[in-house]
Amino acid sequence: MKNYKIACLPGDGIGPEVCDEALKVLEVVGKKFNHNFEVRTALIGGAAWPTHGNHFPEETKAICDWSDAILYGSVGGPVDQQFEPQWKDAEKNAVLGVRKFLNLKINLRPARIWPDLKHLSVLKPEKIPEKGLEILTFRELSEGLYFGEHKTIDNDGDRLATDICEYHESTIRHIAKFCFEAAKKSGKKIASVDKANVLDSSRLWRTVVDEVAKDFPTVEYEHWLVDNCAMQLVKNPDWFEYILTENLFGDILSDLTSTFSGSLGLLASASFSEAGFGLYEPSGGSAPKHAGKDRINPIAQILCVPMMLRHSFGLETEAASIESAVNQAIADGFRTYDLFTEREGEKKVSTREMGQAICDRI
Numbered sequence: 083m084k085n086y087k088i089a090c091l092p093g094d095g096i097g098p099e100v101c102d103e104a105l106k107v108l109e110v111v112g113k114k115f116n117h118n119f120e121v122r123t124a125l126i127g128g129a130a131w132p133t134h135g136n137h138f139p140e141e142t143k144a145i146c147d148w149s150d151a152i153l154y155g156s157v158g159g160p161v162d163q164q165f166e167p168q169w170k171d172a173e174k175n176a177v178l179g180v181r182k183f184l185n186l187k188i189n190l191r192p193a194r195i196w197p198d199l200k201h202l203s204v205l206k207p208e209k210i211p212e213k214g215l216e217i218l219t220f221r222e223l224s225e226g227l228y229f230g231e232h233k234t235i236d237n238d239g240d241r242l243a244t245d246i247c248e249y250h251e252s253t254i255r256h257i258a259k260f261c262f263e264a265a266k267k268s269g270k271k272i273a274s275v276d277k278a279n280v281l282d283s284s285r286l287w288r289t290v291v292d293e294v295a296k297d298f299p300t301v302e303y304e305h306w307l308v309d310n311c312a313m314q315l316v317k318n319p320d321w322f323e324y325i326l327t328e329n330l331f332g333d334i335l336s337d338l339t340s341t342f343s344g345s346l347g348l349l350a351s352a353s354f355s356e357a358g359f360g361l362y363e364p365s366g367g368s369a370p371k372h373a374g375k376d377r378i379n380p381i382a383q384i385l386c387v388p389m390m391l392r393h394s395f396g397l398e399t400e401a402a403s404i405e406s407a408v409n410q411a412i413a414d415g416f417r418t419y420d421l422f423t424e425r426e427g428e429k430k431v432s433t434r435e436m437g438q439a440i441c442d443r444i
């Protein structure tokens with residue numbers, strides 16, 4: 083029996099309770115398909131502060147190093163406590179810290195509309211095709227504005243703040259190749275998004291994407307300016323399949339597309355290093371006000387598991403069995419509070435009940 087080593091970093095707020103459900107699902111799959119998933123749990127974010135005085139302690143780094151893949155929860159504290167040491171910069175230190183430590187360079191953020199949950203989408207029904215909708219954002223995660231130098235100077239009393247946006251050709255080439263390879267396999271078309279009418283980093287982005295595209299003559303792609311892309315995503319969402327873009331634009335556009343699903347509680351995401359090491363996390367945050375109430379939707383965290391099984395371990399059948407169990411639980415009417423609309427056939431359930439409904443369908 084092969085042993086798969088998983089680091090679980092539940093983090094803050096709802097992180098621990100939704101990670102529990104994801105681990106339950108993992109256990110069921112392990113039993114059913116005869117795999118051994120060895121899980122070690124470690125502290126991250128505000129949860130690590132009381133014992134370590136640090137949002138990403140050495141002990142956690144060591145467990146990340148030990149693992150074959152990471153199941154990550156969520157980090158961040160209550161808004162009214164954000165200046166207390168436990169929470170100040172917790173997200174930045176943990177989220178950006180982990181990305182830097184593991185050298186995560188590509189972030190996949192799927193957004194989808196389940197046919198059974200169409201009514202929850204912010205989009206008008208006539209914008210949503212019968213089969214639902216699926217848009218996958220390929221967000222560059224290691225350069226751009228978030229990782230350039232940040233500084234504020236006094237500037238003779240008229241304070242001046244600067245953030246530097248840098249992009250290396252090699253970084254752009256890496257994510258572009260990854261996206262084009264995926265598109266070649268799936269037959270999806272790519273919208274490459276930049277602001278090339280203003281920014282040099284975007285001009286380089288466009289040039290390198292064109293160069294990469296030459297090796298993929300069968301892949302359909304178009305360049306989009308980010309402002310126009312945001313508008314067209316809302317007006318004409320069905321046009322979009324893959325979005326390939328840099329760090330800041332990917333952060334913003336993936337939040338935009340996440341509203342199509344109707345709940346952040348449904349969306350997982352995956353990040354990869356150049357060597358293919360993967361970290362899997364839900365798209366939403368730590369939602370501290372819902373923590374510990376057995377009420378939040380665990381699906382986003384649960385759907386991290388099939389992404390991990392598929393991309394890190396190559397276990398496609400196992401991954402598909404979880405995805406179809408989630409679809410079945412939705413089709414059978416199980417609804418956490420964020421999905422519940424009192425329609426016929428809907429059953430309002432807790433976090434644990436939703437987790438159990440999914441386990442029962444694997």
Ligand code: IPM
Pocket residue numbers: 173174177178333
């Ligand atoms: C995200 C988050 C992070 C980001 C923050 C917390 C730094 O918004 O993962 O989208 O912007 O990358």
Ligand code: MG
Pocket residue numbers: 333334337
């Ligand atoms: Mg974000």
